[in-house]
Amino acid sequence: MSKRRINKVAVIGSGIMGSGIACHFANIGVEVLLLDIVPRELNDAEKKKGLTLEDKVVRNRIVNTDLQKAIKSKPAPLYHKDFAKRITTGNLEDDIAKVKTADWIIEVVVERLDIKKQVFENLDKHRKPGTLITSNTSGIPIKFMSEGRSEDFQKHFCGTHFFNPPRYLKLFEIIPGPKTSPEVLEFLNGYGEKFLGKTTVVAKDTPAFIGNRIGIFGIQSLFHQVKEMGLTVEEVDKLTGPVIGRPKSATFRTVDVVGLDTLVHVAKGIHENAPEDEEHGIFQIPGFIDTMMEKKWLGSKSGQGFYKKVKDDKGNSEILSLDLDTLEYRKRKKASFATLEKTKSVGTVTDRFPILIAGEDKAGEFYRKNFAAMFAYVSKRIPEITDELYKIDDAMKAGFGWDNGPFEIWDAVGVKKGIELIKDLGKEPAAWVNEMLEAGVDSFYTVKEGNTYYYDIPQKKHLKVPGQDSFIILDNIRKTSEVFKNSGVVVEDLGDGILNVEFTSKMNAVGGDVLAGINKAIDIAEKDFDGLVIANQGKNFSVGANIGMIFMMAVEQEYDELNAAVKYFQDTSMRLRYSSIPVVVAPHGMTLGGGCEFALHADKVVAAAESYMGLVEFGVGVIPGGGGSKEMALRASDTFHKGDVELNRLQDYFLTIGMAKVSTSAYEAFDTGILQKGKDIVIVNQSRQIAAAKATARFMADQGYTKPIQRTDIKVLGKQAMGMFLVGTDQMYAGNYISEHDKKIANKLAYVMAGGDLSEASYVSEQYLLDLEREAFLSLTGERKTLERLQHMIQKGKPLRN
Numbered sequence: 001m002s003k004r005r006i007n008k009v010a011v012i013g014s015g016i017m018g019s020g021i022a023c024h025f026a027n028i029g030v031e032v033l034l035l036d037i038v039p040r041e042l043n044d045a046e047k048k049k050g051l052t053l054e055d056k057v058v059r060n061r062i063v064n065t066d067l068q069k070a071i072k073s074k075p076a077p078l079y080h081k082d083f084a085k086r087i088t089t090g091n092l093e094d095d096i097a098k099v100k101t102a103d104w105i106i107e108v109v110v111e112r113l114d115i116k117k118q119v120f121e122n123l124d125k126h127r128k129p130g131t132l133i134t135s136n137t138s139g140i141p142i143k144f145m146s147e148g149r150s151e152d153f154q155k156h157f158c159g160t161h162f163f164n165p166p167r168y169l170k171l172f173e174i175i176p177g178p179k180t181s182p183e184v185l186e187f188l189n190g191y192g193e194k195f196l197g198k199t200t201v202v203a204k205d206t207p208a209f210i211g212n213r214i215g216i217f218g219i220q221s222l223f224h225q226v227k228e229m230g231l232t233v234e235e236v237d238k239l240t241g242p243v244i245g246r247p248k249s250a251t252f253r254t255v256d257v258v259g260l261d262t263l264v265h266v267a268k269g270i271h272e273n274a275p276e277d278e279e280h281g282i283f284q285i286p287g288f289i290d291t292m293m294e295k296k297w298l299g300s301k302s303g304q305g306f307y308k309k310v311k312d313d314k315g316n317s318e319i320l321s322l323d324l325d326t327l328e329y330r331k332r333k334k335a336s337f338a339t340l341e342k343t344k345s346v347g348t349v350t351d352r353f354p355i356l357i358a359g360e361d362k363a364g365e366f367y368r369k370n371f372a373a374m375f376a377y378v379s380k381r382i383p384e385i386t387d388e389l390y391k392i393d394d395a396m397k398a399g400f401g402w403d404n405g406p407f408e409i410w411d412a413v414g415v416k417k418g419i420e421l422i423k424d425l426g427k428e429p430a431a432w433v434n435e436m437l438e439a440g441v442d443s444f445y446t447v448k449e450g451n452t453y454y455y456d457i458p459q460k461k462h463l464k465v466p467g468q469d470s471f472i473i474l475d476n477i478r479k480t481s482e483v484f485k486n487s488g489v490v491v492e493d494l495g496d497g498i499l500n501v502e503f504t505s506k507m508n509a510v511g512g513d514v515l516a517g518i519n520k521a522i523d524i525a526e527k528d529f530d531g532l533v534i535a536n537q538g539k540n541f542s543v544g545a546n547i548g549m550i551f552m553m554a555v556e557q558e559y560d561e562l563n564a565a566v567k568y569f570q571d572t573s574m575r576l577r578y579s580s581i582p583v584v585v586a587p588h589g590m591t592l593g594g595g596c597e598f599a600l601h602a603d604k605v606v607a608a609a610e611s612y613m614g615l616v617e618f619g620v621g622v623i624p625g626g627g628g629s630k631e632m633a634l635r636a637s638d639t640f641h642k643g644d645v646e647l648n649r650l651q652d653y654f655l656t657i658g659m660a661k662v663s664t665s666a667y668e669a670f671d672t673g674i675l676q677k678g679k680d681i682v683i684v685n686q687s688r689q690i691a692a693a694k695a696t697a698r699f700m701a702d703q704g705y706t707k708p709i710q711r712t713d714i715k716v717l718g719k720q721a722m723g724m725f726l727v728g729t730d731q732m733y734a735g736n737y738i739s740e741h742d743k744k745i746a747n748k749l750a751y752v753m754a755g756g757d758l759s760e761a762s763y764v765s766e767q768y769l770l771d772l773e774r775e776a777f778l779s780l781t782g783e784r785k786t787l788e789r790l791q792h793m794i795q796k797g798k799p800l801r802n
Helices: 016-027 044-048 061-070 081-086 096-101 113-126 151-155 182-194 211-228 235-239 252-258 260-273 285-292 349-357 364-379 388-398 404-414 415-424 433-436 474-481 512-528 548-555 560-576 594-600 626-636 645-658 665-670 684-701 719-734 740-753 766-781 784-795
Strands: 010-011 031-036 087-091 104-107 131-137 157-162 170-178 199-202 307-312 315-323 330-331 446-449 452-458 461-464 482-485 491-495 500-504 531-534 584-585 591-592 602-607 611-615 682-683 714-716 762-764
Touching: 010 016, 010 096, 010 766, 016 031, 016 061, 016 081, 016 087, 016 157, 016 315, 031 061, 031 096, 061 081, 096 113, 096 157, 104 113, 113 131, 151 157, 157 182, 170 182, 170 388, 182 199, 199 388, 211 260, 211 285, 211 364, 211 388, 235 252, 235 364, 252 260, 252 364, 260 285, 260 512, 315 388, 330 500, 349 364, 349 404, 349 594, 364 404, 388 500, 404 415, 404 446, 415 433, 415 461, 452 531, 474 482, 474 491, 474 740, 482 512, 491 512, 491 684, 491 719, 500 512, 500 684, 512 531, 512 560, 512 719, 531 684, 548 560, 548 766, 548 784, 560 584, 560 594, 560 766, 591 594, 591 665, 594 611, 602 611, 602 665, 602 684, 626 714, 626 740, 626 766, 645 719, 645 740, 682 684, 714 766, 740 766, 766 784
Parallel strands: 010 031, 010 104, 031 087, 104 131, 131 157, 170 199, 500 531, 531 584, 584 602, 591 611, 602 682
Antiparallel strands: 157 170, 307 315, 315 330, 446 452, 452 461, 482 491, 491 500, 714 762
């Protein structure tokens, strides 16, 4: 059988989802044809221009308007603005025949079966045999869509449900139709995970599939519970946010962002199409939601929902909350619960659940009822919506941003305890849960030899979760593979001669313990291993240096100690580059300040596509002091050509630091010079990142890695560059674009990147630039304005970031 390749996709429907899907395929390098309907009448602008309905610009107006609106939206659907060039637009009358060039056709039109069937009838006439054809529906039964279509169409047809926004939400549900080929399902399952960077879940053709069936139950359950318990909007969002490993938007803010109408549409679909569901009544829309729908309080799209942004008498913005009893907006109230206070020192989310359900206040009651309802519900969805319990957890984590799925939470509180909570609520779990306990199995999951196993109901035993061979899950290997540990890092043996340094400090901030841990790991790796990876699986790689120590030393004017601390940071960064083993850094999420400096000094970076990288030290009144300022001067030098271009190139790298630029993706980090083309690589599926970094380090070692020689050939421009920078900062200050203190910071950075006050262009060493960098950093920490900024950020509990 020939190997299927996806070189071109056709996306039919250019609305929010269609354009988002088109953009994400463009993100991964696939050519995209995006089609939509032809307008039936001219708009005012077209009339003024004298255009007709036959003009191409009119006929493609809908698709082009939709795509441009998507590209300009926030958060951006594209990794890089240039990727839009991979998308070609057209309309369903003039360009429908072009779908024969596509390897995969994705229908994303309005959620009406009659319209979808018309579209499929038309596509069936033009697609080439063997082309994949899928529908991105959130709930219409797949079995109805392909009725009457050709045999080849039905064989290659299924549902593929992306979640919005497609770039950011990782869930990709695949729903087979009655005649879908097993080969098609297998291909899409692998393609979604490997190429699209998704968590792929094969779901059954049941109402709302897996993610929305469980997620909407959870939200609808809360809608009913909030009135019963007399909870406010703020209280529910406090209880259902980061404290239990959910997004900051929690419940009501999430509904505002997604749109209340979208949620109601899916809930009504489940209510109508799942009459046998034992919680059928939960999907009935409560009265206060009906009223909000009537008033069109749909959330962000309508300007108000559960929250409303207004201007006060002084013109300042404030956010009001909806009172669910009066349905009037009021000032937000602070939500606080004694039970939540008990979890503040508990860093691991799963360790909080037993504390939360034991609470004696309203929060404890809320969690007992909420978790019990969810436990009972998910247990009874097997085998209705899926045969494997891990798929429900995967769907909730990837589609709704939960840190832990329902069965993982149930394991955290204990299976027996969960059953008690269910019975206290007057409900019963599915029979298989009790049977599992009777069989001597007391958890839904277990970890063996670094792999996760789930309880398989028919076989009554734990089976290995499939697809893990491409992943390294640090949580699974930490206990058995630990080589060294201190308060800031854990060093693990990844196998095959490669070590990993995992940050474990708060927000993965870089302090003395992290620096010591990195140096210790290099010591161990140089003696007994072949390579080193620096990677973790926290929410962010690192949000920068922990500035508390810097602030205290500066306040006490302990400049010898501060000088030593900064030099230790610089030496650690340099050791990453000049150790005798290859060092690969694997950033993801926020990679700022010191975390970014580590990436700058790696032999190679294997970055997750969703990496937000930048040197942001200007925000607290200093310059990068861990080698970042030196490194940007070095990288500028490596791009120099003869003539005035040298000054322009140096200015580009200067502005990367001076404007505290942070990339919105790893691909943008190539533009700022943080990542280097031809050297560093990007991984779309973050789950594969550490395995890829390990393989990269192993490959470099196998190729005969040799310790590099420190650079002494860095060209700096001296007074010529200083003059340009000083004129620029003077003009910015004179125009009130920057403060006097900002000007001082910029001039210090200019001094470093120009190589000091040299009379002419010269070649210098890295150590020369590091000494300038450290001197400039120390001088700025003595500035009153810098100390004020540092103190302000410490009071807010923030590490070094903008």
